[in-house]
Amino acid sequence: MxxxxxxxxxxxxxxxxxxxxxxxxxxxxxxxxxxxxxxxxxxxxxxxxxxxxxxxxxxxxxxxxxxxxxxxxxxxxxxxxxxxxxxxxxxxxxxxxxxxxxxxxxxxxxxxxxxxxxxxxxxxxxxxxxxxxxxxxxxxxxxxxxxxxxxxxxxxxxxxxxxxxxxxxxxxxxxxxxxxxxxxxxxxxxxxxxxxxxxxxxxxxxQGYAELYGRGEIPSVADDFDRDLFNTYRSYTFPTQSPIGLTRHADSRGSFFEIIRSHGGPGQSSFSTTVPGVTRGDHFHRRKIERFTVLQGRARISLRRLYSEEVVSFDVSGDAPGAVDMPTMWAHNITNIGDDVLYTSFWTNDIFDPANPDTIAEAV
Missing domain, CATH: 3.40.50.720 (NAD(P)-binding Rossmann-like Domain)
Known part of the structure; x- marks a missing residue:
């Protein structure tokens, strides 16, 4: 067609x-x-x-x-x-x-x-x-x-x-x-x-989803119905519940913070470096849950609901870590707005399948 x-x-x-x-x-x-x-x-x-x-x-x-x-x-x-x-x-x-x-x-x-x-x-x-x-x-x-x-x-x-x-x-x-x-x-x-x-x-x-997601945790989405119903719930929490605050523990050795707690289902983590001024992303997902977490550097994460001019942006930093979950059917990207290399962690609830990527090009 x-x-x-x-x-x-x-x-x-x-x-x-x-x-x-x-x-x-x-x-x-x-x-x-x-x-x-x-x-x-x-x-x-x-x-x-x-x-x-x-x-x-x-x-x-x-x-x-x-x-x-x-x-x-x-x-x-x-x-x-x-x-x-x-x-x-x-x-x-x-x-x-x-x-x-x-x-x-x-x-x-x-x-x-x-x-x-x-x-x-x-x-x-x-x-x-x-x-x-x-x-x-x-x-x-x-x-x-x-x-x-x-x-x-x-x-x-x-x-x-x-x-x-x-x-x-x-x-x-x-x-x-x-x-x-x-x-x-x-x-x-x-x-x-x-x-x-x-x-x-x-x-x-x-209510179970809300209790977990209120703490920044992902409920079990092993079942497609739970994934779809959770994505439905998430659409009503955005943008008021974003970014999700992460607790940073620091001492003389360095710092540590948790990125995600997922209660069930597959998942995949990845990592990227981005040079200053460069933008990654500009796509949307129909079903996939995706979380961006800046580990080091400064970034602007921008999102736009499909077929609208509604754009929401968050400036995030590795100095005060926060996670941003991408709502389904919102185009999104991340831009390095700092002077140094940006380190970003990405998590999705499914394992990437080239035959069914659920990643559709769309500029924010």
């Missing part, structure tokens, strides 16, 4: 989808729907695209807005598909496991699927109807996208959430959902990527 047209590109799942597309080397063409819909622009976006992915939807509004919004969005996209001179060969719909369950939302999602399936049939495209469960992931909107976002936000701000309705949730990380929508992961494989957990179980996991 080289070009993919996406509705809802500015939303929670759309943001995650764009990050996955960037790793795949594909361009995301955003399609505005609703009041901002422009038939000419939408048709141009789908014309010649390798795939169209419909993510946009309405899930929290009045019953009328939910019904009209979901059905209306599908109708607008269907009209653009039918008008395209070179229609896409694949149309993907980010549907919901609630589709057809009798609720206003479920019935609207089901009707939208029918509309898009009809358009795909008319243009000779494959229609992929992906019934997504409860999604969680970095930078979800608290009190809106998911209970994981609400709990993470509250815990990161020192509050103690309570569970009012404990029930089982079927959870899927947004990056896994993005891979399914892109076709990188077959739809039948999605079930194996899901995790069933109670609301109280999710809260207990997040």
């Amino acid at each position: 080289t070009r993919v047209a996406v509705t809802g590109a500015r939303g929670f799942l759309g943001w995650h989808l764009r990050a996955a597309l960037q790793e795949a080397g594909a361009t995301a063409e955003a399609i505005a729907l609703g009041a901002a819909f422009d038939a000419t622009a939408a048709t141009a976006a789908v014309d010649g695209a390798d795939r169209v992915i419909h993510v946009a939807g309405v899930n929290r509004a009045t019953d009328e807005e939910i019904a009209d919004g979901n059905v209306g969005f599908a109708g607008q996209l269907a009209s653009a598909l039918r008008a395209a001179g070179d229609p896409p060969p694949v149309v993907v719909y980010a549907n919901s496991i609630q589709a057809g369950n009798g609720s206003v939302y479920g019935e609207a999602k089901a009707r939208a699927a029918e509309i898009l399936a009809g358009a795909a049939r008319d243009i000779g495209a494959e229609f992929v109807d992906v019934h997504l469960p409860n999604l969680f992931g970095e930078h979800g909107r608290p009190f809106y996208n998911a209970v994981t976002a609400t709990f993470s936000h509250l815990i990161a701000n020192g509050e103690s959430p309570t569970v009012e309705n404990d029930k089982e949730l079927t959870l899927l990380h947004a990056q896994n959902a993005a891979d399914v929508l892109l076709g990188a992961v077959p739809v039948p494989v999605m079930e194996g990527l899901q995790r069933v957990e109670t609301v109280s179980g999710v809260l207990a996991r997040l």
